[in-house]
Amino acid sequence: MFRRLPEVAGDAIPFTIDGRPASARAGDSVAAALLANGVTTCRNTPVSGAPRGPYCMMGVCFDCLVTIDGTGNRQGCQVRVAPGMAVETQDGKREVER
């Protein structure tokens, strides 16, 4: 669980997590925005189905994989949130169509 420091200003960026409305700030990566919105689990692994969340926040661990605007297995910590972005958590293996 993470909270925003009170001094953080700036406009809210609306986006969705699994279809639900959510809010990010300029400069947030998708992974940061998930944590800021109380979402610590972003996927279940393709190997055992175990839940995972962001771990390294610098693009090396590949644990924060999510589906962004219909494309699966994107590294949430390496993509900045954009207004209207549709972020989806993942269950197991990626589908080839998305």
Add this chain to the structure above:
Amino acid sequence: MSGQATRFDFDIAVIGAGPAGLAAAALAAGRGASVVLLDEQAEPGGQIYRAVTETPVRDRKVLGPDYWHGAELLGPLRDSGAVHWPGSVVWSVARPREDGPRKDGADGPRRIQIGLSRNGVAALLTVRHVIMATGALERPFPIPGWTLPGVLGAGAAQVLLKTSGLVPSGATVMAGSGPLLWLLAWQYLQAGARIDAILDTTPRENWRAALPLLPGFLRSPYLGKGMKLMLEVRRKLTVIGNVTGLRAQGDGVLKSVTYSRNGVEQRLPADTLLLHQGVVPNLNLANATGCAQRWDEVQRCWRPTTDDWGATSVEGVALAGDGAGIGGARAAEEAGRLAALDALHRLGRIDRTQRDEAAAPFRAALDRALTGRAFLDTLYRPAEPFRVPADDTIVCRCEEITAGAVREAVRLGCSGPNQAKSFLRCGMGPCQGRLCGPTVTEVIAAERGVSPAEVGYYRLRPPVKPITLAELAALPKTEADIDAVLKH
């Protein structure tokens, strides 16, 4: 490319916009070389100065003066004329094959080809010289339950603070050892964030080993500050020392942390566990480029082999900063400048004397920056159980392979990580061994009773970062490339 022609050849490519990369690019471009600075992030700074141009944390005392030093590296870069390509993922560095006619029309060594991906489009750049400034990543901290959501690296938490002004809420435990753990705790203190406990895993015997090195450390102009900061944290927070065992527990998400101390187990409720036990060179790109590497017994990590200028075993490829061995941000900056001078010399822009003369102040500054490093390396060498975990602990997060499975592979005859990788898929996932490589080497070494140097490391191949098959398919190819696939 939008109307404007994009250049695809440069004298020098600098990979990574942390302290080493920023300093190297500014110096080389400032002296007239055409330089491209390639970096994954949207803004320069690397991890240490992450978001220094745009952090929402306005109160400068929270992140501290060492962080804000990073901003001073940006002016020289801007003025130098170096081309900065943010959002560029480098997935390959290679020399084109030596057979066939030369197409670059130049004398001397063949140009180096860089595979990169920008905005979902892959491209090949040709350059004459590469300076990799790929920095460090957190040393893996394999404990039972470290894959649970709610467990993050302390470095990850620091990125959240720098980029987004996020701090943990709910029960928060920090665990491990090393300067970054104390720095983050101090930053959280300044920010008024909650920390329930710090579980210090620094082995008691490390103090004894490090003590003789203390005088050197005390001479350091930079590192002494770290000691003050640690003392302040110890005064204000609950610090539990001599922790010899850690387990993260929860049902789908972290709920508690169990630690052992003096043979007694205690459990702390936790919503967030921040782990850290130092950093190791981020060497995947150098390894995949074919740069030789060696085992560093003091830092207990693999590091690419480099000379005094950062030159690797691959001609035209240099490494600067923590990617070549951990020295910290100030040392990285100076190493970047030295690598840039050597690049200018190799490209014929300055002669050897000019290089050596220009290097003198940087070398002196590098020595100053490295003063006391031996003390830190010795004090914060992680305890064996956290480097060589018990059988039931996952070591490869991607393929979910335990230390026990690695040991079983050794019993089947795997003498190193590459055979173990083919037997177990350990290190075959998308992180390409970054989160398991150091552990697998040490587990195999301990099981075989030989040194990690003898065991070796994963032999990596491009792409070191994923690119889509469509991106790969769109790259330029020669007739020979196509014939090699279709004419059979």
Add this chain to the structure above:
Amino acid sequence: MTQPNRGGEYDVAIVGGGLVGSALAWGLARSGQRVVVLDEGDIAVRPSRGNFALVWVQGKGLGMPEYAGWTKQSSDDWAGFAGLLRDQTGIDVAFRRPGGFMPALSEEDLQARANAMMRLHNQPDMIRYPYEVMDRETLRRELPVIGPEVVGGTYCPLDGHCNSLRLLRTLHTGIGLLGVDYRPNHRVERIERRDGGFRLATAGGEIGAGKVVLAAGHDSARLAPMVGLSAPVRPQRGHIIVTEKTAPFLHHPTGYVRQTDEGGVMIGDSFEEAGFDTTLQPGVSSAIAARAIRMFPLLGRLNVVRSWAALRVLTPDGFPIYEQSATAPGAFVVTCHSGVTLAANHALTLAPLIAAGDLGDRFKVFSARRFHVPQAA
């Protein structure tokens, strides 16, 4: 069944611990032989770690019909072989034989494939097996994910695939259970015939054995002359690409693209004469990726997680060598570039013959003497 052990502590020393060597070791140990496997270390030219994992029949044997028969026999025996391994080790090597396709991207290509299959089957002494030449619509019913450029393809119901890395691990597990002595970091420097057996000087000391089997891949070229054999093999480089794990969508293997049991899509391959250089060539990877996307456009979205170049062990005609030395009886050479497909044969058919000390007439056609032609007539 054990023969007098005249050369030293083992009945058989196998040089090479890849798929060929470990399958033979497994089969020899099951035949009651005391076996040592001498292997190189963690970094080695090791095609067994880089292959494409097909158990493939279609199209093989043009120019040597006996090879087609040998291949089909292995394919037929593979399910039983996988079952024996599973019973012994508890590991499933994921052998599946759903039939395989060779999709064609032009009418010319399809015609060439159809002609090759016809010429193959028109050879004298050729075994018969079913195959089909399919037009686009027929193919699309079987493989709905083909792209618009695919005009048709050939199909053979005998074709399949397995998890070849798991096969390697399973064979090593199996030989361990059978008491085979596996010795890594034992590169063989010299082999001498002595006291009716063989002495092998290795990086890890001297080993004695009654028989020696060269299954060392590329290194057999160096070792074979030491025991009166020849193994004129050369490396041929092939690039392979693997994508991230994906939910199952490709239910048949094809010659160039297959989805593994773990979900990754393996994409091959290239044919390059580049010596022992395994440096990846971005242009070659690109050409492989481009062809795969023409066949299956959906693949374009997937992330590449790994790629590598491995070195096929090729004889001048591409067919295997199986031979016992005439001058140093007890020394055998076994080399092929289809260590996965032929694993069942090596374990179940060839190993017992080596244990008995006689390959018999069937293998004369696979002798390296076929390459010893006079230089000029």
